[in-house]
């Protein structure tokens with residue numbers, strides 16, 4: 001199935017742009033000759049194994065060649081990009097750039113605000129997306145297929161949910177990394193050999209966490225089941241809670257969500273000036 005004939009990724013050389021490009025090609029959603037990527041140098045060794053993929057430094061040229069335009073530059077790089085993308089389906093994956101800003105700066109009325117995460121690189125992103133009124137039923141099916149090539153995806157009906165989820169699932173891959181780093185530091189301080197410490201931490205954070213992916217699994221029930229042993233895990237969980245674990249997680253998510261909102265307001269403010 002190749003539902004897209006032409007797609008362009010502005011910032012196709014970046015972490016997320018590259019991951020999306022690879023996912024689309026690997027899923028067979030686009031032929032290499034239908035994919036155009038832009039970067040400031042105008043060429044890159046990325047996708048060298050697929051020489052039909054086109055590179056350009058000219059983002060308007062990318063728009064000209066593409067029915068679907070994905071914007072994947074950093075939010076602070078977006079104001080420097082001047083494109084007229086009317087009649088194109090525009091998909092932004094940028095954190096903290098509002099629908100209103102995207103509509104105003106791209107000239108398109110068919111705009112999607114999506115928030116994948118870094119696990120797109122391994123086909124395991126969770127990507128919520130929100131769209132403007134003019135996005136058609138067929139466009140929506142394409143957007144869902146596009147992000148399912150990177151993992152799981154859901155349309156959400158409220159833009160505010162995207163700002164919130166920017167924090168929860170967009171930034172999310174960094175949070176288990178922080179937990180793993182804290183565990184590693186503790187294991188090292190207890191004299192564990194580095195290899196064993198790393199294997200033990202990966203065993204917990206990457207492997208044992210998959211218990212939560214079992215059908216019907218519930219994080220709350222898992223915690224309660226462990227606590228019922230009144231043993232080592234219960235002692236550990238209680239000490240973590242007493243030290244403010246849940247409070248720290250909630251504070252982190254609130255700070256990240258507030259940052260997404262303030263970034264969007266700052267971009268909109270620049271447009272009003």
Ligand SMILES: NC(=O)C1=CN([C@@H]2O[C@H](COP(=O)(O)OP(=O)(O)OC[C@H]3O[C@@H](n4cnc5c(N)ncnc54)[C@H](O)[C@@H]3O)[C@@H](O)[C@H]2O)C=CC1
Pocket residue numbers: 010011012013014015016017038039040057059072073074075077080081093094095115116117118170171
């Ligand atoms: N990396 C992540 O985990 C996630 C990133 N995002 C969003 O995705 C966007 C991209 O993030 P990353 O890929 O991580 O950043 P990145 O810095 O790796 O990639 C951005 C790319 O855009 C290129 N670029 C900058 N200006 C350009 C221009 N005028 N024309 C063409 N290319 C240009 C840069 O050279 C770079 O290769 C950001 O807005 C970020 O908020 C969203 C969710 C997760």
Ligand SMILES: O=C(O)[C@@H]1CCC=N1
Pocket residue numbers: 095166170171
């Ligand atoms: O940290 C950031 O701003 C971006 C958005 C989500 C992940 N990375």
